[in-house]
Amino acid sequence: MEVLLNDFSPGLFVVQTILLLGLIFLMVKFAWKPILNSLNERESGIQEALAAAEKAKADMQNLQADNEKMLQEARSEREAMLKEAREIKEKMISDSKEQAKIEGDKMLKQAQAAIESEKKAAVADIKSQVAELSVAIAEKVIKEELSSNEKQLKLVDTMLSDIKLN
């Protein structure tokens, strides 16, 4: 202990205290403060970058999900549109068929009626022509039969013979 105390140099102690104080001050000002600040900045920068990357990933996933959803919606919309179009087409076809049938029936009926009336007119015309012809023929026949005395006598004879027969 005595040796230790004897070895203790108060002068060195004072010099060391002054130098250490100066060293701590200079090191803190010119080295530790900028170094620690930059390290902290860098660490928080890395933290932020990691968080940003995580966020970007989540955003990306959200975007993908949105895209998927939109695609799904578009697909179902197309499906619905196609279905509607098909229905409209079928309806149009059936409607026009109906229409055509009604129209055809109507035309058919009109045609039948026209034919009927034409037929009646033709028959009537034929009847009158036949009657006229028959009268003309009869007239000619009668004229021929009664053109000479002999023939008139013969007719009278025939008629008289017929009466006899009766």
Next chain:
Amino acid sequence: MQSFAFSDTEQEGAVSTKEQVDEYILHHLKDSHDFHLFSYSNDAGERKHVGFPLPVILWSSNGLATFMSSEFHHDDNGQVIVERNGSKFVKLHSKIYELDNGASSVSFEEEHHATNAHKVLDFSITKSVVGVLLVGLLMLLAFSSLAKQYAKKSIPTGFGRVLEPLVLYVRDEIARPNIGEKHYRKFTGYLLTVFFFIWILNLMGLTPFGFNVTGQIAVTACLAIFTLVIYTVSGNKDYWMHILWMPGVPVFVKPILAIIELAGAFIIKPFSLLVRLFANISAGHIVVMSLIAIMFTLKKSLGVVGATGLSLVLSFFITLIEVLVAFLQAYIFTALSALFIGMAVAEHDHDHEHDSHGHEVADVEDVRGDFI
């Protein structure tokens, strides 16, 4: 400076006997007033010393006195007297004494202590001060260049790539866990400075320049007192409460605990810091030098080759261990400083969180608070 490198003669011979080795080692452990590199004996049998002198700055009874250490001519036994400002100075066992008025030479008692001279306040730029200045300069250069690198790029290159993990190590493994997340930032500068200061000085002590700065009790005392001042000044209410009036113990025990805690805070803690560092580094120097000295002391029994080989092998391995010790002691000093500061700023909050079953959830801070 009178001459950068000089040599002069001395009557003493080479260091070769056991007594001379012991004396040499003890002399090495002390601070010295000149920067001595090596000595040799020339052909004429004269002892030559190679090194350079350092300025001596004294506060004597007649005021300030300054001169170069070369004026003592390597005398360490009080033979050479240097006169400045009417005071006579001698160097005795690495200390500078001022002769009492009227005395013209030192007279000794039986144990070789001076009887007519007294110590003076010695502010000399000794070898230790040179070491401190050198380390301070190195640290400033190295770490301010690292600091500058961050202005241009976020990841340092070159030597900074070596320094950055060390800074991170001190911050994340010493400051943060011991002081706590909330307060560590304020004390990290001090802890970093002390860590690198002690580590580099310890390593410099292993070089052939033979610095023994962290083996000077004045230096370790200064470091320990810095830590003491920091944790005393930054101690919060809880800290003083636990020292002066310990909660949770019977009243009659409280004064006794207060005495113990006060002694712990102001004497035991700094003393453990200063003695641990001083003793470890001094012991390391003694062991390494003793093992090197095997070369001389066992020359007779083992022969030149045997003694040299044994000395080389043993001192090589011990030096490797000393490299580890250099780091370890820097780490321990810094970690204990951080722990003491952590105790002083710890918050013993009593609003503990409760989990769903009403049990306390012990968080890290609480466990640490209970532990220290």
